[in-house]
Amino acid sequence: MPSWITTPVTADLVRGALDLEPTPQGVLPHRLPAWARARNADTQLAVAESQPSGVRLVFRTRATAVELDALPTKRIHIGAPPRPDGRYDLLIDGHPAGRATATGGNTLTIDMNTGTVEPGTGPAATLRFTGLPERDKTVEIWLPHDETTELLALRTDAPVEPASASGRRTWLHHGSSISHGSGAESPTTTWPALAAARGGVELVNLGLGGSALLDPFVARTMRDTPADLISVKIGINLVNADLMRLRAFTPAVHGFLDTIREGHPTAPLLVVSPILCPIHEDTPGPTAYDFSRLGEGRLLFTAVGDPAERAEGKLTLGVVRDELERVVTQRAADDPNLHHLDGRDLYGEADHAELPLPDRLHPDAAAHRRMGERFAAHAFAAEDGPFAEDGGRVTRRI
Template identity: 70%
Template sequence: MTSEPNWTTTAITAELLRGAIELERTAHGLLPHRLPARARVQNTDGQLAMAESQPSGVRLAFRTGATAVELDTLPTKRVYAGAPPRPDGVYDLLVDGRLAAQGTADGGNTLVIDMRDGSTEHRPGPPSTVRFTGLSSDAKDVEIWLPYDETTEVIALRTDAPVEPLPDRGRPVWLHHGSSISHGSNATSPTGIWPALAAALGGADLLNLGFGGSALLDPFTARAMRDTAADLISVKLGINLVNHDLMRRRAFGPAVHGFLDTIREGHPATPLLVVSPVLCPVHEDTPGPTAVDPDSLATGQLTFRATGDAAEVAAGKLTLDIVREELARIVRERSVDDANLYYLDGRELYGPSDESELPLPDNLHPDAATHRLIGERFAKLAFADGGPFSPPSA
């Protein structure tokens, strides 16, 4: 008969949580945020509010000899009206940097979203416990990566041996901002999203400001990046501006300049990489807005389509071709006075030669295999020798 472990409860603090910009004390525990309160109060968009509260890249990190670990959480899970239930969010357990186990949290709150009219309904639910056992009793670095797509309040951490914060390993902090692909859409686990994969390959500590549907050149996001300590910075821009049909070509260029200007106020010489969109065939030369294909609702598999007209490009509507052209121009002109500013065409991460083998399942978002491809290519192009994020020569 196996006896229950002799549990020790450790208070969850900022020292144990990485990848969050701010922690909010709730009635249950701590809610990690990826935007600070001063940015959140300036936001009126429910999509961004949900996205920034989903802990993409957020993880508990500690050193312990524990053989068993329990984490109490209160997740908020999304349900789309008329679509099959989504799988539960995955918790990845890493031991000394390697994936050792995975778990899910039952229960939790439910957010019901009707894609046809944008309405939502919040249904409260109970907390849950994620448990990992059978670990080595040796001292080891342990990380628990929270689900990238479930708003998650962390309540309690229990182990059968003492816990101490993970020491500084000297890894550079990589601050990244992007859209739903950077957030993790359609990946199967939190360490399987492309920025997490690239960070692991590049030896960096990820701080991920990838916000599903919300990489929109918001000034408060730029200010949050300006005020956040980082050794490396990247911004992946464009697809959401086309998705929302948010601005015209005349406004896009100055808005990008303003976004970069704000980041540079706090990071005047930090390597800053501007990344244009990966290939997305529905929007390469067709403007937005993007809409759910109504025929897909009946099949239970959401797909998206472009609803703009290519003839509207002459009036200034944005397409991905135009976004890439403008971003390349802006970086080329700014780099004359900014030696640490770089540009990467997103089609080098996922391009026309990849589409036939790895099509986008819903016409917008990559699957798990494509996340890995993008992460590996980004690591090679950005972190390897000669890349913008490679260590300076001695």
């Protein structure tokens, strides 16, 4: 048996989280700071921001064996197909070197008809990675992107020290469940994680499932978070929730961008409109569950708005794309580091024909990979990409 060394999980070993909440047993990573969480009253967002998409432990060590004690929280949707256990990805010097899952854990049992949530408790799990090369190396353990994960203990058979980011630029991204990683195979294969790896940047992922709603406290969080490169993917959740009309949408977008610019006045800022989603291209929200295929083990979504309601200012994806392009074009006259990307360039009609959205709303693992590759090719293009090395003056670095 190895002679274990236990290392406390502290902020200098964690990347991608904006807060580590102390718990009786360890720490709980959050992707929104405590002050922002205090301004939120929505359970959906509370769950989403505690799911550590893009959060990873990073350290230098000569260890050949690593153990991580973790307490996951599993979501159980009554009547829906069971969700797979969250995956932990191990990287060594940036290369995939192992995967694991954690069984047990706490539970949230969700009744989709009533919206009620029943919490339950369960045991912690130990993740083990063995047979690692006996040399000095950087080890990363990416936490499950869609499973709240309390970190209890880190053990190794050799000492651990924090790893340097080596001067790499930091990319701060905000978006919906698609950016959060819904449908991705694992935490390193969400489209933002794939794009960050290709671009050679450090990712802070504020993709918040169901919760990219132009909340002012999210804009202020982005304003105050150190970053060199920033992107916001806007639209689908506003349609899903049928949250606002066009009259409110336009000033809300301006306000969100204004707030980000208060902290990052010259950083490259890329506004991305929604990817193709046929149910909402011309039909407003809200989005609802379509239970008609549950007998086949499938849970689908449907749009329940009326296309005629666009005349009353209701939002569709087509309306959102047109308005975002107009807003960015208007602002770019005075903000040369502000850029626009049509989300259909990441996933459009031809992609849908080949890789249809399995639940009519979220891309699958193959589509995530395609979106990550396309975003990286566009944003990090050497000559004219908005995130090219000389594409904008750095305002903050971590």
